[in-house]
Amino acid sequence: MKELWFQLVQTFALSAVRYFLLAGIPFLLFYKFFSTTFAKQKIQKRLAAKADFVREILYSMLSSVVFALIGVAILFTPVVNYTQIYQDINAYPLWWIPLSVGLSLVLHDTYFYWMHRLLHHKALFKYAHLVHHKSTNPSPWASYSFHFLEAVVEGGILAVVAFVLPMHPLAVILFILSSFVINVYGHLGYELMPKGFRHSVWFEVLNTSVHHNLHHSKFKGNYGLYFRVWDRLLGTEHPDYVKEYDKVQTARFGTSTEEARADAPAQFQTRPQQ
Numbered sequence: 001m002k003e004l005w006f007q008l009v010q011t012f013a014l015s016a017v018r019y020f021l022l023a024g025i026p027f028l029l030f031y032k033f034f035s036t037t038f039a040k041q042k043i044q045k046r047l048a049a050k051a052d053f054v055r056e057i058l059y060s061m062l063s064s065v066v067f068a069l070i071g072v073a074i075l076f077t078p079v080v081n082y083t084q085i086y087q088d089i090n091a092y093p094l095w096w097i098p099l100s101v102g103l104s105l106v107l108h109d110t111y112f113y114w115m116h117r118l119l120h121h122k123a124l125f126k127y128a129h130l131v132h133h134k135s136t137n138p139s140p141w142a143s144y145s146f147h148f149l150e151a152v153v154e155g156g157i158l159a160v161v162a163f164v165l166p167m168h169p170l171a172v173i174l175f176i177l178s179s180f181v182i183n184v185y186g187h188l189g190y191e192l193m194p195k196g197f198r199h200s201v202w203f204e205v206l207n208t209s210v211h212h213n214l215h216h217s218k219f220k221g222n223y224g225l226y227f228r229v230w231d232r233l234l235g236t237e238h239p240d241y242v243k244e245y246d247k248v249q250t251a252r253f254g255t256s257t258e259e260a261r262a263d264a265p266a267q268f269q270t271r272p273q274q
Contacts, residue, residue, distance in 0.1 A: 007076045012068035018177070019060055023140035023184050027053075030190050031139065040252045041190040043213045043244075048137045048189075059131055060144035066151035067144075067158075074162050075169070083162040085169065097171045104161045104175045105226055111157050112225040117236070119150060120220070128153070138187040138216045143180065182226055186212035191248045198249060205229065210245045214238050 030038050073079060086092070119129040128149040135142040146154055161167060161175065185192065191209050205227055215222035221238030224231045231237035 004072065004076065008068055008072045011071050012065055015064040015068055016061065018180065019064060019144060022177075022180055023060075023143055026184060026188060027140045030188065038190055041192070041248070043189055043191060043210055043248055044137045044217065046137060048135070048139055052135060052137070053139060053141050056135060056139065056141035056145040059146060060141065062148060063144040063146045063151040063154070066148065067155045070152075070155040070158055074159055075172075080162075084164070084166040085162055085172070086166055087169070089168055089170070092166060092168070096166070097168055097174070100165055100167050100171045101174045101178065104165055104167065104171070105178065107161060107164065108157050108175075108179060109224060109226045110230065111160055113223050113230040115153055115156075116223040116225075119153070120223070133216065133219060135187070136216055137189065138213065139189055140184045140187055142187045142216075143183045185209055186225070187216075189213065191245070191252070193249075195249065195253045198246070208245060210248055211241055214241055214244055 128147050131147040132145055188209050193208055197203055211222050221236050223236055
């Protein structure tokens, strides 16, 4: 039991350090040191209040405790014997490690989409998801800003991944890190995608910071985490997404929406919403 408590404290400490580094550094760069330099990339021109940042950090620490509890329960108790976590790195080909990370992200996106839509149900929203939506103008600090109940459900993806996919502990770490980095980008409040991204097939598949920012400001639509796929298939992508993305990129690069659409190959042009 003493060893488990030590593991819990250590896991929470690592989670907190990761949070303050991966969310804190972008916050300092975009909101403090170089806010003028990146001003054209700001999605919402107004600024969030200091009280918003404090609230986001406090709830993120609560979420980190929940995530640490889930991680320790799965990886450092007899439960691990019933998962597909393997310790011998040679048990699977080395190429399986990056592939398993990629598959875990695809699995996570599906899990998140349906979980996210469920949390927006009127019977659950104010009890579990409202805390996260208090960040109508999100910053990197909002990445883990969840109510306790939402944190439990959010952290449940680790159990799903552990029981469904053969994962080496290194792959689990890479999954957690990559997931959080993408999450920080989604809540950054600034768009980072290069100009050419709009004209590529990747624009049709991947989410952007504008995509998730619009969800925070409008409260509906854009439920996906990494990809646009589920939102587009099920008609839940916000109808203003492409227009808002083009608006931000026009401010950055001076290319009008019409020019962007005209320059894009026909197969990459986004069709109007039905």
